[in-house]
Amino acid sequence: MKNFFIACAAILSFTACSNEKDLFDPANIEQKQKMSYADQFETKYGEISQDKTWDLTDFSASQTRAASTGTxxxxxxxxxxxxxxxxxxxxxxxxxxxxxxxxxxxxxxxxxxxxxxxxxxxxxxxxxxxxxxxxxxxxxxxxxxxxxxxxxxxxxxxxxxxxxxxxxxxxxxxxxxxxxxxxxxxxxxxxxxxxxxxxxxxxxxxxxxxxxxxxxxxxxxxxxxxxxxxxxxxxxxxxxxxxxxxxxxxxxxxxxxxxxxxxxxxxxxxxxxxxxxxxxxxxxxxxxTDDQYDVTSSITKRYMIEDLGSIGDFDFNDIVVDVTETVKSTYKRTLTNGVVTSNELVGTEKKQKAVLRHLGGVLPFQLTIGSTELPERKGVLDVDLEEEYEVEGWDPYTNNISVKVRQQDNVSVFVIPFPKAGEAPMIIATSDTWNWMPEKQSVPRDWFYTDF
Known part of the structure; x- marks a missing residue:
């Protein structure tokens, strides 16, 4: 019997210690905060369908020169x-x-x-x-x-x-x-x-x-x-x-x-x-000229980001960054009996850049765009910027962009990736013609929930 009470005391002690540890576990804190964000998001906008995506642009792979279908x-x-x-x-x-x-x-x-x-x-x-x-x-x-x-x-x-x-x-x-x-x-x-x-x-x-x-x-x-x-x-x-x-x-x-x-x-x-x-x-x-010509095309997406510093306003203006890919493709034409019979791709130049447009959150953050990790910088409340960075590895069709946000305790760092379909979004992609929302003004329901 004595051994039984000792075992029970040990279990209770372990449970109490585990709960106490969870309270200060950064990963657990991040998970709970993201769950709270998702709950409040659905409370405001409604249940999210499983196939709902958060790329609100009209770009698609069929618009690239490399695509051979769709003609x-x-x-x-x-x-x-x-x-x-x-x-x-x-x-x-x-x-x-x-x-x-x-x-x-x-x-x-x-x-x-x-x-x-x-x-x-x-x-x-x-x-x-x-x-x-x-x-x-x-x-x-x-x-x-x-x-x-x-x-x-x-x-x-x-x-x-x-x-x-x-x-x-x-x-x-x-x-x-x-x-x-x-x-x-x-x-x-x-x-x-x-x-x-x-x-x-x-x-x-x-x-x-x-x-x-x-x-x-x-x-x-x-x-x-x-x-x-x-x-x-x-x-x-x-x-x-x-x-x-x-x-x-x-x-x-x-x-x-x-x-x-x-x-x-x-x-x-x-x-x-x-x-x-x-x-x-x-x-x-x-x-x-000399049967060669260059085709230049570009794609720009605007990413609007919530940094989880404040939950409930959904203004998506804590970080606003534009990312642009410019591609120059050189083609060589072949004429047979006066008719163009081939257009061969002989060279490609690709450049990518990111322009930080707006900050609406006060938490420090670090953006990763493609394979480029930008320097960590302080957040600023409600300021327009024009900071340009060269980046590499950005895929405009998979939206491989994420942000690390340092929380107020200066220890915890939350990672916010581009959301999967059906998830509550903390990042959305739009055309660069879309303006971000003013401070504390949430994105309207019909801005990107037309399919609800």
């Missing part, structure tokens, strides 16, 4: 043109009367690319933006027949249309269709569109070539011409096509193509005119 080129309905012209001496009058909902576009083209005005093009490659865009044939004229092709990355070229007429009677308007109408004042030709457009989705930076192939007048053939050999130029005008769905902030640019790069060319670059409608961005034009 789509689909023929769509063309622009609607109904332009009426009066015929004089079997030729269209130079001062034509055009009645169309796209008359402003027609007038803009005639203004920026008039007959006889010479232009000089340079070899370029167009690189896809991060959004979709559509290419619409707007104007086709001239005595040379041809096929219009668009090549997106390494995919097979897509033929948009074939021009089969060899005279100028079609004038400066898109469309293969003609119909005559006799009126009391003369004979009119009504031209209308029946050429499709091409909607393109491709990873950002994907090279795009636009060219005319099978150029000939029935007897003689001409080389393939287009963006790759300087026979196409970008034309900027405020006119926008009507009758197509466009993004509210859509950018529209026009490409004028010269169908003859040999003797007798008039160099007015109005033989084929295409409208490129962005959703909202359009492809970037990059000059090519």
């Amino acid at each position: 789509h080129a689909t023929l769509v309905d063309g622009l609607s043109f109904y332009l009426d012209y009066r015929v004089v001496s079997n030729r269209l009058q130079t001062t034509m009367n055009a009645r169309s909902k796209n008359k402003s576009l027609y007038d803009a083209i005639k203004t920026f690319l008039p007959d006889g005005q010479q232009h000089t093009g340079v070899p370029v490659v167009l690189t896809a933006p991060s959004n979709s865009f559509t290419i619409y044939p707007v104007s086709v004229q001239g005595a040379w027949t041809h096929d219009l092709y668009v090549k997106v990355g390494d995919a097979a070229p897509v033929k948009v249309y074939s021009k089969n007429w060899t005279d100028y009677s079609h004038g400066f308007v898109n469309g293969e269709g003609l119909k005559g109408v006799y009126t009391l004042v003369g004979f009119y030709l009504t031209q209308y569109t029946d050429m499709p457009g091409l909607r393109i989705e491709a990873p950002v930076g994907t090279p795009i070539e636009i060219y005319l192939a099978n150029v000939k007048d029935g007897k003689n053939s001409k080389p393939t011409v287009g963006t790759f050999n300087g026979q196409a130029i970008y034309v900027e005008t405020t006119a926008k096509p009507e009758g197509v769905e466009m993004h509210d902030n859509a950018i529209v640019k026009y490409i004028g193509i010269e169908d003859n790069n040999g003797n007798g060319s008039d160099h007015d670059y109005n033989d084929v005119v295409l409208a490129i409608v962005g959703n909202p961005e359009v492809p970037e034009e990059i000059k090519v």
Whole structure:
């Protein structure tokens, strides 16, 4: 019996000692504080679904140049043109009367690319933006027949249309269709569109070539011409096509193509005119030298961090840091029979930087971004900064960022990683266009809980 009481006393003594030890165990304190944070987070915002992630940006791996999937080129309905012209001496009058909902576009083209005005093009490659865009044939004229092709990355070229007429009677308007109408004042030709457009989705930076192939007048053939050999130029005008769905902030640019790069060319670059409608961005034009060109792309994410110094406000402004990756890729083109047949990656330069933007917490902290551990620094309450650091090893798609926070006892150090799906977040990733919250003002529920 005596031994029994001694054993019980020993157990009680051990339990008491264990509980006392737990009270001062930094790991146990950190776990309890994080559990308290999670409880209060769910009390304020609601239960967290297990698949809820805290990267609130719209970046994805499909937007990188390295991705080979996700490329789509689909023929769509063309622009609607109904332009009426009066015929004089079997030729269209130079001062034509055009009645169309796209008359402003027609007038803009005639203004920026008039007959006889010479232009000089340079070899370029167009690189896809991060959004979709559509290419619409707007104007086709001239005595040379041809096929219009668009090549997106390494995919097979897509033929948009074939021009089969060899005279100028079609004038400066898109469309293969003609119909005559006799009126009391003369004979009119009504031209209308029946050429499709091409909607393109491709990873950002994907090279795009636009060219005319099978150029000939029935007897003689001409080389393939287009963006790759300087026979196409970008034309900027405020006119926008009507009758197509466009993004509210859509950018529209026009490409004028010269169908003859040999003797007798008039160099007015109005033989084929295409409208490129962005959703909202359009492809970037990059000059090519010695068949090489550089594609530069960048990704920036803003990380907003709670340091656990104070639980319950959820303002996510204790630490705000922007991280940017800039990549310059050099490509070498190969042309076979005048057509681009390959774009080989021959070199890559990558730079990463972090910019500390704001501090809203008073606890000392140390950021780790990728494989770079930044120096520990003191926290400051409510101050904007512009401190820049070079970093390495950051993965913008896995968000390998964390922060160590030294607690008020100056001994305990809590580690806060980027949260997994379904966890209560102490770090969130946003676009760098998102502003952080003022002090003690919690992030609103609809800021990132639209799926609750």
